[in-house]
Amino acid sequence: MTLEKDFVIRTMGRDDLELAVDWAADEGWNPGIKDADCFYNSDPQGFFIGELAGQPVGCISAVTYGEAFGFLGFYIVKPEYRRQGYGIRLWKKAMSHMGDRVVGLDGVPAQQNNYIKSGFHTAYRNLRFEGVGNGCGRKSKELVDLAALPLTGLLSYDKPLFPAARRAFLEKWIKPGGGAALGYVGNARLEGYGVIRACRYGYKIGPLFADTEPIAGTLLEGLMGNIEAGAPVFLDVPHINAPAINLAESLAMRAVSETVRMYCGGPPSVDLERIYGVTSLELG
Ligand SMILES: CC(C)(COP(=O)(O)OP(=O)(O)OC[C@H]1O[C@@H](n2cnc3c(N)ncnc32)[C@H](O)[C@@H]1OP(=O)(O)O)[C@@H](O)C(=O)NCCC(=O)NCCS
Numbered sequence: 001m002t003l004e005k006d007f008v009i010r011t012m013g014r015d016d017l018e019l020a021v022d023w024a025a026d027e028g029w030n031p032g033i034k035d036a037d038c039f040y041n042s043d044p045q046g047f048f049i050g051e052l053a054g055q056p057v058g059c060i061s062a063v064t065y066g067e068a069f070g071f072l073g074f075y076i077v078k079p080e081y082r083r084q085g086y087g088i089r090l091w092k093k094a095m096s097h098m099g100d101r102v103v104g105l106d107g108v109p110a111q112q113n114n115y116i117k118s119g120f121h122t123a124y125r126n127l128r129f130e131g132v133g134n135g136c137g138r139k140s141k142e143l144v145d146l147a148a149l150p151l152t153g154l155l156s157y158d159k160p161l162f163p164a165a166r167r168a169f170l171e172k173w174i175k176p177g178g179g180a181a182l183g184y185v186g187n188a189r190l191e192g193y194g195v196i197r198a199c200r201y202g203y204k205i206g207p208l209f210a211d212t213e214p215i216a217g218t219l220l221e222g223l224m225g226n227i228e229a230g231a232p233v234f235l236d237v238p239h240i241n242a243p244a245i246n247l248a249e250s251l252a253m254r255a256v257s258e259t260v261r262m263y264c265g266g267p268p269s270v271d272l273e274r275i276y277g278v279t280s281l282e283l284g
Pocket residue numbers: 027075076077078081082083084085086087088089091106107108111114115117118
């Protein structure tokens with residue numbers, strides 16, 4: 001018989017995170033090929049694995065961004081170990097790591113009521129859209145490789161669009177393997193940016209941030225032009241940003257699933273009108 005005390009939660013090492021990414025893939029979440037690298041770099045103390053008699057059975061991430069904000073992800077218990085109390089113990093460990101920060105998550109609708117019981121409230125829905133790459137390259141002269149621009153400009157642009165500074169994350173994220181990171185430079189300054197990365201199945205775009213819908217459209221087409229024609233592409237769009245939904249639909253993308261953005265603590269102030277695509281469902 002396995003004893004309750006045999007369940008131990010420890011901080012993940014870098015290699016453990018590959019296992020968590022595999023479990024995320026098993027859940028159909030289609031992680032990016034290089035996600036583990038970028039994610040781990042953001043907060044090496046923020047990933048937890050639960051082991052039963054030495055065998056990994058569950059995980060959760062609680063990535064902190066400075067002292068005021070954190071984001072939960074990778075809340076998974078292996079199917080054969082569910083409903084035995086391991087998940088809630090992982091959850092409590094993650095929340096205690098967050099301290100008194102405002103905490104965000106993008107949850108599956110099936111878990112929404114549990115998160116409400118745990119003090120979270122719903123902010124909005126994200127719709128996942130699926131489209132296809134067009135392989136046409138980038139046609140607009142305003143589109144430039146983000147990695148070639150000064151990082152300080154990118155960090156300033158990102159600031160009102162994410163609840164906290166995220167330099168360590170962005171430094172890696174804008175160099176995706178098998179994808180592209182593009183900035184839109186108009187009027188001699190950054191007016192939007194987007195990243196497309198290779199995933200287990202096709203590609204995901206995120207973030208897609210832009211000052212206006214036409215700029216977001218140019219970025220989106222440029223990103224989809226950067227990958228092979230016909231390859232599946234996914235984009236998670238905040239439902240409350242109507243122009244963003246219109247844009248995805250105007251490019252013949254179709255909604256395939258949804259998640260719920262929730263917060264514990266006052267919702268952070270971000271400029272949602274400029275958010276055309278969420279960075280990632282695991283790290284916010
Ligand atoms: C969600 C998941 C991790 C829960 O793990 P689990 O080990 O099955 O959960 P537990 O056995 O610890 O749950 C014990 C109880 O706490 C509840 N609970 C679990 N997590 C909770 C949370 N975060 N807040 C409040 N209650 C929670 C459960 O509903 C259950 O309640 P019940 O006894 O009234 O039925 C697991 O079902 C899973 O891996 N699901 C697939 C992946 C997924 O969808 N993850 C969530 C992504 S947002």
